Amino acid sequence: MVVVKEILLINILLGVFYSVVLQEDKRKTKRILVFGGNGFIGSETVQRLIERGDSVTMVNRGNSYFDSEERIKPRVTDHFKCDREQMLTLECPQILHSGRYDAVIDFSSYNHKQIEQTTNILQDRVDLYVYISTGSVYEVCDKKHKGRTKEDDAVRPKNRGKQLKLKKQEMYGHEKLSCEEELQLQRQTGGFPFVVLRLPDVIGPRDNSFRFWTYQLWVKTHKAIAHPIHLPDSVADTKFSLVHVDDVANAIIAILDAGKKVHDQAINLAFEEEFTLRKLIEAIAIKENVELDSLQFLTDDKLAWYTLPTVSKGPLDTRKARDLIAWNPMTWEDALDGLSKFYNDAMTDKKWIKEREMVLADFFEFVVQEQYYQAALTELKRIYGKDIFDGVDFGWKDYTPAIEGTSRDQSSSISEESTSEVNTTDLGESSSYAENDEKPKKKNKVLHQERAMDKSKEKKVGDDGRETEIDSNDMKNEPTKHEEL
Numbered sequence: 001m002v003v004v005k006e007i008l009l010i011n012i013l014l015g016v017f018y019s020v021v022l023q024e025d026k027r028k029t030k031r032i033l034v035f036g037g038n039g040f041i042g043s044e045t046v047q048r049l050i051e052r053g054d055s056v057t058m059v060n061r062g063n064s065y066f067d068s069e070e071r072i073k074p075r076v077t078d079h080f081k082c083d084r085e086q087m088l089t090l091e092c093p094q095i096l097h098s099g100r101y102d103a104v105i106d107f108s109s110y111n112h113k114q115i116e117q118t119t120n121i122l123q124d125r126v127d128l129y130v131y132i133s134t135g136s137v138y139e140v141c142d143k144k145h146k147g148r149t150k151e152d153d154a155v156r157p158k159n160r161g162k163q164l165k166l167k168k169q170e171m172y173g174h175e176k177l178s179c180e181e182e183l184q185l186q187r188q189t190g191g192f193p194f195v196v197l198r199l200p201d202v203i204g205p206r207d208n209s210f211r212f213w214t215y216q217l218w219v220k221t222h223k224a225i226a227h228p229i230h231l232p233d234s235v236a237d238t239k240f241s242l243v244h245v246d247d248v249a250n251a252i253i254a255i256l257d258a259g260k261k262v263h264d265q266a267i268n269l270a271f272e273e274e275f276t277l278r279k280l281i282e283a284i285a286i287k288e289n290v291e292l293d294s295l296q297f298l299t300d301d302k303l304a305w306y307t308l309p310t311v312s313k314g315p316l317d318t319r320k321a322r323d324l325i326a327w328n329p330m331t332w333e334d335a336l337d338g339l340s341k342f343y344n345d346a347m348t349d350k351k352w353i354k355e356r357e358m359v360l361a362d363f364f365e366f367v368v369q370e371q372y373y374q375a376a377l378t379e380l381k382r383i384y385g386k387d388i389f390d391g392v393d394f395g396w397k398d399y400t401p402a403i404e405g406t407s408r409d410q411s412s413s414i415s416e417e418s419t420s421e422v423n424t425t426d427l428g429e430s431s432s433y434a435e436n437d438e439k440p441k442k443k444n445k446v447l448h449q450e451r452a453m454d455k456s457k458e459k460k461v462g463d464d465g466r467e468t469e470i471d472s473n474d475m476k477n478e479p480t481k482h483e484e485l
Contacts (some may be wrong), residue, residue, distance in 0.1 A: 030054045030256070031100070033126075035084070035118070036107030037076075040207055041132065041199075043068040044249040045105065050075045052253070058102075059084075059092060060108065066206040066355060084114050088121060095121055103128045103256050119186045128263070129194040130255055133180055135241065135268070136173035137198060138313045140166040148317035151198070151266045154180075156193040180266065194265035195255050197248070200270050200316055201308060203335065204245030205342040206288045210359045211307045212284075217363055217380075219284050219295070224379035225372045228296040229281060230304035236278045241270035241316045247329040254325040261310035262324050268316040273332045275315075277308050283332075287340045303367075347384045350391070357392045364394065 002265035031152065032049055036042040043065070049056050050072075057078040064073065073079060089096065104126050109115045115131075122129075138149050142157040157163050167174040183194045203212055215229075222229050251269055255262050282292055298304045311426040321327035346352040360380075368376045380388055 004398055011168060028291060030102040033057050033101045033104045035059050038063060038068045038072060039065045041202060041245055041248055042107045043072045044245050045252050046072050048249050048253055050063040057098065059249050065208045084108060088117055100125045103130060104254060105130045107132045109179050111175045112182040115179045115182040119191060120460055123191055126192045129192055131179060131183055131194060131196050132194050133178050133198045134173065135198050135200045135316055136170060137177040137180065139170040139173040139311055143313050143339065148315050149313050150317045151268055151320055154266065195262050196266040198266060198268050199248060200241035200243050201310055202245050202248060203242055203339060203462060210362060212339055213359050214363055215281060216284055216288065216343055218367055219281060219290055220288050220383060221376060221379050222296060224295065225368050227367060227369060227372065228298040230306055231278060231281065231297040231299055232301045232306055233299045234301045235306055235309060237276045239274050239276055239314050240311055242275055243270045244330055244335045258325055265324065266319050267321050267324060269321055270316040270318050271329050271332055277306060280308065282440045285338060287336055345389055353391050359361065360392060361394060
């Protein structure tokens with residue numbers, strides 16, 4: 001009798017074991033079509049899909065960012081190189097005959113025509129379409145309350161004139177909302193179910209917008225380069241949301257496994273914490289051991305540019321995400337730890353030399369004034385070590401700063417000589433310089449203004465580096481919305 005019971009118990013355990021194995025095998029057979037997948041958000045998502053055993057087909061233009069060429073591309077099942085600005089039926093005939101997919105994840109649709117042609121091609125071959133949208137859609141909508149922005153706030157104004165005005169002010173948000181509306185339309189006419197994820201600005205390692213990295217460098221070097229951190233009065237304390245790329249990737253995986261309860265839903269994702277540009281800069285300073293009292297700011301709206309915030313409707317409400325997919329993002333403290341370490345390490349890690357060269361080029365173009373190039377190079381070398389510039393080509397033809405053997409005292413004396421004719425009114429009373437601190441020469445007021453004007457036509461940089469110019473005088477920046485092609 002005991003032997004029989006033991007045999008029964010063994011059979012039960014084996015049954016449970018094989019049941020789990022079979023369920024795991026069934027999950028691993030999912031076929032996923034990813035538009036994008038080679039950049040910031042997409043590569044993190046694709047990596048998780050591959051690690052859990054899914055078969056991934058990527059559709060993009062073949063660009064790579066950071067290490068996606070080695071980390072992602074060799075591990076996908078198929079890779080179709082296509083330009084979604086063209087007709088997919090001609091550009092990507094492989095898609096027409098690639099079979100059925102359990103899910104499509106779309107990181108790279110920028111307008112409703114791209115969605116329309118994709119849904120026409122895949123209309124009978126997809127179980128779920130996950131579209132990566134943006135919190136910028138709310139900028140073209142008629143939010144009627146002052147609380148956190150909820151999903152049902154995405155309603156365009158009834159007044160056509162107001163619609164057109166908002167569209168002109170926020171073309172990016174308008175186009176992304178048009179993509180959402182196209183998905184809704186195809187669903188209403190018998191198409192496949194969809195999920196829309198509305199993301200605020202995304203942060204994390206491998207961010208090809210370089211925003212966090214730039215602010216980190218600026219905080220650490222701003223006194224040495226005699227250039228205050230730009231913190232325009234008009235946006236310094238505007239509240240906004242952020243989200244970490246790891247949390248976004250995890251949320252996408254959760255949606256794929258959530259079943260019908262998420263179908264035809266729009267879902268906000270964000271940290272629990274709210275942010276302002278002032279708080280973000282101060283958090284970076286604390287993390288980098290820079291005393292808050294030592295921070296110097298340029299606050300004049302006419303001179304200062306910024307890359308955050310990119311929206312004006314406030315932080316996102318994530319209660320729906322908690323209810324549907326058990327959204328539980330990492331804490332800002334943990335995120336900041338990881339960001340600080342990654343980008344500090346990237347300043348010396350040979351693996352990221354191309355990206356380091358790019359961020360330094362941007363830093364010297366938009367932050368460091370020319371007469372302080374040598375001081376900046378010396379300070380960066382002091383902070384990160386002598387190998388920081390190994391292999392880095394700034395592309396300077398007419399200027400070759402000599403930093404070998406230059407001490408901080410020497411670089412300071414050079415800086416003092418180059419700013420001997422300072423006009424103390426150049427930066428306006430809003431500047432946070434102390435009276436005894438150096439200020440740029442008068443000619444650099446023009447330089448500041450030129451940079452601000454350049455920045456007023458900021459570019460949205462997608463996950464593949466695709467740029468779309470934004471004409472906005474208030475310096476809203478959408479690099480930074482990380483779609484890919």
